[in-house]
Amino acid sequence: MNNAVNTDALTLCLTPHGSLVLRPTDDGSALDADRADRIKAAFARGHGHGLLWLGAAEVGTVLPPVFAYWRQFGARFMTALCTKPAAEEGSEVQPPPPPANSDLWSLAADAPVMPGAEYLTADVLHTLWRHIGEAFVIEIAESGTALPDFLKALGPAWNLVGRVHFNLAENRRDEDAPFAFLATYTSRLSAHGKAQHLPLGQALREYAGAANQERLLSLLLPVQRAQERCVWLKQMVDAGELFHPLRWSVHEAVRFLGDAHELEQAGVVVRMPATWRACRPSRPQVWGTVGTKTPSELGTDALLDFHVEVTLDGQALTSAELKALLANTSGLALIRGQWVEVDRERLVRTM
Known part of the structure; x- marks a missing residue:
């Protein structure tokens, strides 16, 4: 499928057969030249590649409503990819399964006015999701890289989605405990392309039930590895203290600082106070x-x-x-x- 178009005033059109193609438009919603060229190149390989590009690489950019809608769909695929249970070491990364049919119908109902909107159904979205997955398999194979490097090439923020973060912050108003600790996880990227943090305790509620147990275990796997390296972390986990904010003394902050490398090696993202250059306090x-x-x-x-x-x-x-x-x-x-x-x-x- 070749959708090369010689104008930057573009829109996406859904055909009666469920294909998503680029078409010229006169509604004034032109893309800037560089972005238009990137989107054209992606859709020239097929709509699966185009949707993958929109969802992964154009997150946080300003797009016309129709492109923004399809970007949201592609970003949902990326979020599912980043939050799915980790594959066994050495095995190929598989695309995530599609959303539930009821969710797909809701997505179809939320579509903006666009050419071919009357053809948009849950079945069409299901097929498009499958085509994004096929494009992902092709592109990661072409890259010759592991998933983290593949995601980083598309957009560095995607490497933060679906991961546990240990956050240290200053708390100047408390002399006895001048630091605060909070464990969070990132479930998605915002409309501006920033990782959205939620308290880790919320993951226990979000992933409650047997259907999500594998996903929860995958999310917490880096914590399990980290507590094997850090005795203090195991004590926190055993006491249930990891799932709510904590007041920390200077001693506890120093201990955390000293074990930051071990935590990162285990797969936990460590975030220090924003005022600390290079994620470390100043040194004399x-x-x-x-x-x-x-x-x-x-x-x-x-x-x-x-x-x-x-x-x-x-x-x-x-x-x-x-x-x-x-x-x-x-x-x-x-x-x-x-x-x-x-x-x-x-x-x-x-x-």
Whole structure:
């Protein structure tokens, strides 16, 4: 099927046989040239490829209503793909099953005014879903990559959907527990292409029942792997504390920071406070300078002219601030209104 069109004023038309094709339109809803070219190229391979592209790669972009409707359908496929139970290692990734027939009828009823809308039924949507799945199988095989890399190439945010996130936040109003912890999961992307976070406890309710047990176990599998590496996490899971917000002390935040790599290796997405650069708190830097003064003669005077300075984000610390850092034993210190990661032994050695 070749749907090449030489104009950027396009719309999608549903034929009596249930094919979705690009057609010129004079309703003024033109796409920008680059986006139009990408969509044309995808639909030139068939409507399954076109819908896969719309749902995966055009999420968060501004599209005319008809394109936005079909993007939503493609994005629903992508969401189902990201949230389906993980395949066994070494096995091929299979497309997700279609939504229930009642859901497909609801989707058909929500369609905007468009050419061929009278042909839109649940059966047509079921067939289109199958064609998206066929296109997915072809494209992931062509890419020669695993599913995470394939998703990343289409849109990095898709790699976050269907995953558990451990979120650490600052809570400055609580001196005893200046941090907060919340476990979330992402069920879909928003209309703006951002991952939508829900409390992890809601997954227990959303996936309640035997029909969704496999999906729930797949979602929580990274947590199971992580608790084998982190004793404190196992204690949280056993106590049921993982499924609601927690007040955390500095000690608990430091422990979390120290195990962040282990959590990520297990498949949990770790999110640190937004103000922490590169997902770590700032660290003090020690600088030494030699020979800032003009020596009276070469040799001993120059060697004795040695100055050590400790800075934070390029600004020198005062003697009082340095004293507070050296006295810190927790691993995190609040300096100048920001949390600073402190390796006391290393700091003493370098000074």
